[in-house]
Amino acid sequence: MTANRPLPSLHPGLLERFVYYAFEPFWWTIWWWHRGKIHGIPSPHSCIFVSNHGSYLDWILPHVLLRRLFRRRICYLVKSKVVKSHLFRVFTRSTGSIAMQDDMKTAAIKKLTRLLADAPAGEAPIIGVFPEGTRSRNGEPLPGMRGAAWMARLLHVPMQPVALCGFHEVWPPGRWFPRIRRGRLSVHFLQPVLPQDIVHDQETVDVVLAEIYAVFKQVPDNV
Numbered sequence: 001m002t003a004n005r006p007l008p009s010l011h012p013g014l015l016e017r018f019v020y021y022a023f024e025p026f027w028w029t030i031w032w033w034h035r036g037k038i039h040g041i042p043s044p045h046s047c048i049f050v051s052n053h054g055s056y057l058d059w060i061l062p063h064v065l066l067r068r069l070f071r072r073r074i075c076y077l078v079k080s081k082v083v084k085s086h087l088f089r090v091f092t093r094s095t096g097s098i099a100m101q102d103d104m105k106t107a108a109i110k111k112l113t114r115l116l117a118d119a120p121a122g123e124a125p126i127i128g129v130f131p132e133g134t135r136s137r138n139g140e141p142l143p144g145m146r147g148a149a150w151m152a153r154l155l156h157v158p159m160q161p162v163a164l165c166g167f168h169e170v171w172p173p174g175r176w177f178p179r180i181r182r183g184r185l186s187v188h189f190l191q192p193v194l195p196q197d198i199v200h201d202q203e204t205v206d207v208v209l210a211e212i213y214a215v216f217k218q219v220p221d222n223v
Contacts, residue, residue: 020094027064030057030178031185034170040189042070046116046124047160047192048152049074052212053130054139054168063095065187066126075115076128077108109154116155127151131205139168144209146201158192161208163215188215
């Protein structure tokens with residue numbers, strides 16, 4: 001890791017905390033207006049939160065829901081290019097996200113290991129990863145990368161597959177604001193994958209994404 005590419009802090013500063021709490025009612029309004037529902041519950045242990053990715057809402061809404069409804073903290077791994085924009089930098093830092101490039105994986109793992117080790121008693125932090133690496137422009141699956149399974153093995157935590165349904169329809173890439181026409185949002189927590197069951201990283205990620213998109217395609221009336 002070079003000096004000019006530090007990993008952002010896991011703990012938001014005063015400005016970032018102000019931005020988060022100022023915008024939280026907006027995210028709740030979107031969830032309520034689009035009749036948001038949660039199916040299942042997240043793993044009670046620290047885990048790698050793995051989901052499909054096709055909307056601007058994919059990282060912020062799960063963060064708000066987990067914090068407010070389950071008293072859980074989720075820290076997302078995001079591409080470093082995301083924080084080149086000052087606005088996105090503030091928003092990602094407001095949730096304690098970590099920006100990284102491919103050559104910063106070792107540093108990120110060390111930081112995440114500290115996150116898990118330093119968590120207060122009774123708190124089980126969650127690490128959010130999008131295996132597809134970027135938002136799908138049409139809601140269809142993109143090839144997944146093995147990083148989520150690799151991290152689950154190294155950190156000795158389960159993978160928590162999550163299907164985000166209706167998110168792409170409500171706020172797809174390319175739109176400045178979410179759609180006003182009322183849709184349906186739902187979050188589906190699937191069966192966790194234990195680290196000892198991960199033999200081949202890429203194969204595990206492929207299976208997990210297939211399970212996520214199977215639920216995604218079965219949910220009726222996403223719009």
